[in-house]
Amino acid sequence: xxxxxxxxxxxxxxxxxxxxxxxxxxxxxxxxxxxxxxxxxxxxxxxxxxxxxxxxxxxxxxxxxxxxxxxxxxxxxxxxxxxxxxxxxxxxxxxxxxxxxxxxxxxxxxxxxxxxxxxxxxxxxxxxxxxxxxxxxxxxxxxxxxxxxxxxxxxxxxxxxxxxxxxxxxxxxxxxxxxxxxxxxxxxxxxxxxxxxxxxxxxxxxxxxxxxxxxxxxxxxxxxxxxxxxxxxxxxxxxxxxxxxxxxxxxxxxxxxxxxxxxxxxxxxxxxxxxxxxxxxxxxxxxxxxxxxxxxxxxxxxxxxxxxxxxxxxxxxxxxxxxxxxxxxxxxxxxxxxxxxxxxxxxxxxxxxxxxxxxxxxxxxxxxxxxxxxxxxxxxxxxxxxxxxxxxxxxxxxxxxxxxxxxxxxxx
Amino acid sequence: xxxxxxxxxxxxxxxxxxxxxxxxxxxxxxxxxxxxxxxxxxxxxxxxxxxxxxxxxxxxxxxxxxxxxxxxxxxxxxxxxxxxxxxxxxxxxxxxxxxxxxxxxxxxxxxxxxxxxxxxxxxxxxxxxxxxxxxxxxxxxxxxxxxxxxxxxxxxxxxxxxxxxxxxxxxxxxxxxxxxxxxxxxxxxxxxxxxxxxxxxxxxxxxxxx
Numbered sequence: 311x312x313x314x315x316x317x318x319x320x321x322x323x324x325x326x327x328x329x330x331x332x333x334x335x336x337x338x339x340x341x342x343x344x345x346x347x348x349x350x351x352x353x354x355x356x357x358x359x360x361x362x363x364x365x366x367x368x369x370x371x372x373x374x375x376x377x378x379x380x381x382x383x384x385x386x387x388x389x390x391x392x393x394x395x396x397x398x399x400x401x402x403x404x405x406x407x408x409x410x411x412x413x414x415x416x417x418x419x420x421x422x423x424x425x426x427x428x429x430x431x432x433x434x435x436x437x438x439x440x441x442x443x444x445x446x447x448x449x450x451x452x453x454x455x456x457x458x459x460x461x462x463x464x465x466x467x468x469x470x471x472x473x474x475x476x477x478x479x480x481x482x483x484x485x486x487x488x489x490x491x492x493x494x495x496x497x498x499x500x501x502x503x504x505x506x507x508x509x510x511x512x513x514x515x516x517x518x519x520x521x522x523x524x525x526x527x528x529x530x531x532x533x534x535x536x537x538x539x540x541x542x543x544x545x546x547x548x549x550x551x552x553x554x555x556x557x558x559x560x561x562x563x564x565x566x567x568x569x570x571x572x573x574x575x576x577x578x579x580x581x582x583x584x585x586x587x588x589x590x591x592x593x594x595x596x597x598x599x600x601x602x603x604x605x606x607x608x609x610x611x612x613x614x615x616x617x618x619x620x621x622x623x624x625x626x627x628x629x630x631x632x633x634x635x636x637x638x639x640x641x642x643x644x645x646x647x648x649x650x651x652x653x654x655x656x657x658x659x660x661x662x663x664x665x666x667x668x669x670x671x672x673x674x675x676x677x678x679x680x681x682x683x684x685x686x687x688x689x690x691x692x693x694x695x696x697x698x699x700x701x702x703x704x705x706x707x708x709x710x711x712x713x714x715x716x717x718x719x720x721x722x
Numbered sequence: 723x724x725x726x727x728x729x730x731x732x733x734x735x736x737x738x739x740x741x742x743x744x745x746x747x748x749x750x751x752x753x754x755x756x757x758x759x760x761x762x763x764x765x766x767x768x769x770x771x772x773x774x775x776x777x778x779x780x781x782x783x784x785x786x787x788x789x790x791x792x793x794x795x796x797x798x799x800x801x802x803x804x805x806x807x808x809x810x811x812x813x814x815x816x817x818x819x820x821x822x823x824x825x826x827x828x829x830x831x832x833x834x835x836x837x838x839x840x841x842x843x844x845x846x847x848x849x850x851x852x853x854x855x856x857x858x859x860x861x862x863x864x865x866x867x868x869x870x871x872x873x874x875x876x877x878x879x880x881x882x883x884x885x886x887x888x889x890x891x892x893x894x895x896x897x898x899x900x901x902x903x904x905x906x907x908x909x910x911x912x913x914x915x916x917x918x919x920x921x922x923x924x925x926x927x928x929x930x931x932x
Contacts, residue, residue: 402821408846412819412872534824538779539786542734585918588777624774643903665901669874670909699901703871 318511322380326513326694330613330658331635334691338684338720340713341381341515341660345700346413347709348373348385356411357404360390363496367503374512377713381515384504388414389496395489397448400530413702421445422531424540427547430531434554435459442531444482449489452482517572518612520563523552523599525580534581541587541595552599560606567612575612577603583620597628608636615640615660619699626652633657642698650687660694662687663712668697668704673711680715688720695720727756731763731787732770734780739787743794753795760788764835772920778828781919785831808839810930811861815843815852816899817876822869825899825919829865832919838863838926849876849883856889863926864893866912869900877902877910885911894929896922 313321321336328335346356348369359366370385390405400421403414421442422430430437436459444451455476456462462470473479504514521529527548528537540548563575581587582596604614614632617640622629626649629639634657641649641661649659662683667676680695687693695716701709727746730739746756767784770776812833816826823845830840841859843851852864864884866877877897884890895912898921907915916922 408821409819413870415821415870417821418824534778535782538782541779542736542783586778588775588779591777591779664903664905665871666874666903666905669871670905699871703874 313511315509315511319508319513322511322513325380329692329694330638332655332658332692334722337722338688338716339380339694340716340720341383341694341696342377342379342709343383343697343700344370344373344385345702346386347701347704349411350706351376355404356413357390359386360388360393360403360405360414363389363499367499370503371506374507374510377709378512379713381513382507383516384500384514386414387496387500389492391492392489392496395449395485395492398446399448400446413700416529418533418535420533420536422536424532424536424544427544427551431547431550431554433459434558449485450482452476452478452480455479514572516574516576516615517570518563518566518575520559520566520575520577520603520607522577522579522582522596522603522616523555523559524548524582524596525578526555526559527551528581537581538587541591545595548595552595556599556602559603560610563603563607564610564612573612575607575614577614577616579616579618582625583618584622584624585620589625592625592628597625601628601631604632604637608633612636613638618642618644621645623648629653630656638694640694640696646683646687650693654687654690654692658692658694659687660696661698662693662695663697665698665701665704668701668708668712671708673707676708676711677715677718680712681719684716684719691722725759727759728763728766731760731784732766734783736783736787736790740790740794743791747794747798753798757792757795757799760791761835764788768832768836768920768923781828781832785828788835809837810863810926811839811841811859812863812865812926813841813843813852813855813859813861813893814865814867815847815855816845816867816869817873817880818846818848819872819876820868820870821845822867822899825869826865826867828919829867829898829916829922832923833865833926836923836927838923849880852880853883853887853889856884856893857887861893862930864895865922865926866895866897866910867899868897868902871901873899873902874906874909877906877912881911894925896925898922 325335325339329339346359349356349359351372352369354365354369366385374382390403393403393406399417401414401416402408404410404412408415426441439459440453440456444454455478457470457473528534532540537548567573567575582592587596604616608614614637619642621644623644630653638658638660639653646662653659667679727739727742730742743756764784767776767780771781814826814830816822830842833840841855843855856864866880868877881895896914896916897906897910897912898916902915904915914925916925
């Protein structure tokens with residue numbers, strides 16, 4: 311007899327929780343970050359995903375119906391219209407700067423100069439509002455005319471009010487409201503999508519998202535080159551900025567999981583990988599803050615899903631210190647056999663299906679690889695299998711072959 | 723020779739390196755000798771990178787120092803069209819659909835300081851642009867860069883077009899970046915994959931010797 315949607319959800323969650331807490335579930339659990347892969351199923355462009363929400367959600371419904379992963383990643387929720395209104399410069403998206411069938415991409419830059427560390431450290435909110443936002447959204451240029459936030463945050467009389475009559479600021483505020491209204495509509499439709507998916511027995515993996523403090527600075531403020539120079543030129547300020555950001559990043563994650571009632575927090579990691587810095591630099595600039603972040607959110611009842619993009623083979627031992635049973639260390643290209651040797655029995659590990667094979671191999675090749683991977687690292691539980699990054703360009707039949715193989719070889 | 727400037731660069735003391743350059747100039751040291759010391763230092767940084775003691779931060783920091791010192795020295799070096807013979811020519815670019823440039827730029831930089839002439843066609847470039855550049859500069863090596871999985875197909879299309887244009891036998895093609903691995907070499911019809919900038923240098927060096 312067909313199980314009810316609720317029963318299917320519960321079975322999936324149980325499978326996950328068992329693996330997360332290092333137990334042996336009924337079979338190896340899987341999740342997928344579908345990225346823009348669903349566009350392939352309904353014959354739409356990636357640009358459509360940014361501009362035609364109904365089409366995009368339809369493709370995602372189809373994706374869940376056809377592939378039914380144990381857990382799914384929520385569809386990309388960026389609206390091209392919102393970026394158009396805000397005149398976003400920090401990313402390029404299909405319809406603006408990249409091909410109609412390419413993913414959105416970041417434009418790295420020094421959106422905060424080295425000389426601006428002091429202003430940031432003094433008041434990050436003020437810096438973000440008056441300096442950073444005008445740089446990443448042309449339509450918010452008027453925010454540069456705001457008085458310092460601290461001057462606004464005093465009562466009695468209101469000398470600051472006059473500043474809000476500044477025509478450029480008024481224009482930017484109007485743009486912000488316009489963008490917010492569009493975003494609110496999009497968000498509402500996504501919430502509806504999730505409810506419907508849930509009613510059909512699907513489970514959304516992630517309830518919150520946050521960044522490692524170093525990445526928060528490197529990805530969005532200083533750029534990779536900027537933070538790399540800072541390690542030599544302004545090491546103390548780079549560390550002080552991380553101290554400043556840490557509580558904000560912790561609270562952001564916890565707040566989101568409370569709002570979504572889903573404890574799993576995705577932490578995509580970028581600049582701490584092998585090759586990006588030495589182990590010595592990792593130990594000083596990256597690891598202490600990442601560890602504190604994960605400890606704080608797991609103490610608050612969350613389950614951390616740090617995604618170790620690239621390889622971490624040279625620094626796996628550090629990961630042994632992460633909270634057992636509350637952390638899922640998710641790998642991209644690390645050597646999974648060594649990962650298992652170092653972390654097996656200590657924290658749950660995820661990964662194991664190279665995206666390259668899902669795009670370039672054969673059905674037989676994918677099945678054989680899956681079988682070997684499960685034999686090598688999945689034997690005694692504590693393992694979740696997932697492709698190494700977003701599916702974007704995967705071949706539909708190879709994705710299916712991987713899932714079939716997990717069903718065949720992943721049963722305990 | 724491994725003087726104070728050499729040490730400052732290798733130890734990533736950028737302020738000292740610039741100050742030492744100015745002092746050496748003030749003391750009448752020939753700009754060419756200063757540049758030679760910088761190049762020695764860069765070779766040492768490259769060696770430490772290969773030995774996995776140095777990583778991207780050191781490559782980028784030393785690259786920045788070299789750039790700044792070169793800017794000071796260049797106006798002082800008359801009639802120096804070029805610094806001698808090149809090992810070979812490399813056409814380099816990020817393939818269509820992908821706008822990532824950090825990896826490509828580091829590869830280009832390392833190839834240059836290791837004696838190659840690099841023709842960088844930029845980011846998000848269609849196959850035709852690579853073919854046109856190959857036609858123009860007749861390189862021994864082509865480097866295709868890309869961070870996203872969308873790049874696999876673009877790399878394959880680029881290799882196909884190089885083949886159709888009749889240049890495939892004349893060039894060796896290397897690929898690299900982000901999600902690219904050894905698995906993608908056969909799929910794209912390229913010759914080799916490199917995991918970092920020094921791997922690109924080694925591949926190119928080996929190929930031009932052939």
